[in-house]
Amino acid sequence: MTIDLPTACCTAAIFRRFTIWMSVHLQCSQIRPRARCQQCRKRFDLKRRNKKFCSEKCRKQHWQVSDRASHRKNSSDSKSKRRDNYELFDSILFLTERYRFTPTVEREAFIEDLIRSARQGAPRLRAAFTNPFFLQTEPGDLFRKVLRRNHLDESIVNIADRYCRKKHGSSLRQVCLRKT
Ligand SMILES: [Zn+2]
Numbered sequence: 001m002t003i004d005l006p007t008a009c010c011t012a013a014i015f016r017r018f019t020i021w022m023s024v025h026l027q028c029s030q031i032r033p034r035a036r037c038q039q040c041r042k043r044f045d046l047k048r049r050n051k052k053f054c055s056e057k058c059r060k061q062h063w064q065v066s067d068r069a070s071h072r073k074n075s076s077d078s079k080s081k082r083r084d085n086y087e088l089f090d091s092i093l094f095l096t097e098r099y100r101f102t103p104t105v106e107r108e109a110f111i112e113d114l115i116r117s118a119r120q121g122a123p124r125l126r127a128a129f130t131n132p133f134f135l136q137t138e139p140g141d142l143f144r145k146v147l148r149r150n151h152l153d154e155s156i157v158n159i160a161d162r163y164c165r166k167k168h169g170s171s172l173r174q175v176c177l178r179k180t
Pocket of ligand 1: 055
């Protein structure tokens with residue numbers, strides 16, 4: 001009777017140690033390698049060795065962004081239109097940045113130059129200045145979101161439109177399309 005107790009204790013201790021060891025071993029063998037998503041930078045379980053994104057959404061977003069950066073897109077109809085829009089986006093952002101860094105006293109001349117070029121037929125400028133899409137100012141609009149992402153409140157199109165309404169009494173589009 002006196003021997004039974006320590007033996008039982010000993011067996012229990014060994015068994016307990018064994019179960020702990022087993023559970024640790026099981027947990028370790030279940031740990032998956034993890035990787036960082038190249039789009040949202042969150043960490044995710046790596047199920048396939050060469051996976052780069054945590055989700056389909058991130059994968060698509062990533063390629064859309066890099067496509068825009070390199071101006072590469074397939075040339076099916078809607079896609080080439082979308083590419084044109086992306087390129088216009090980029091041009092407008094570029095001009096807006098330039099406007100922002102133009103000294104205040106030279107800004108009017110800068111705007112005048114742009115409007116003159118658009119009127120004389122500079123194709124992209126004309127397209128950007130006469131497309132109502134780029135005048136959208138609703139907070140949910142796509143272009144507005146792009147501006148926000150670039151820390152801009154409004155684009156050169158909005159600025160030029162306001163200028164035309166004040167100076168010429170008509171919209172930017174009307175001024176650009178006017179024959180005389
Ligand atoms: Zn992600």
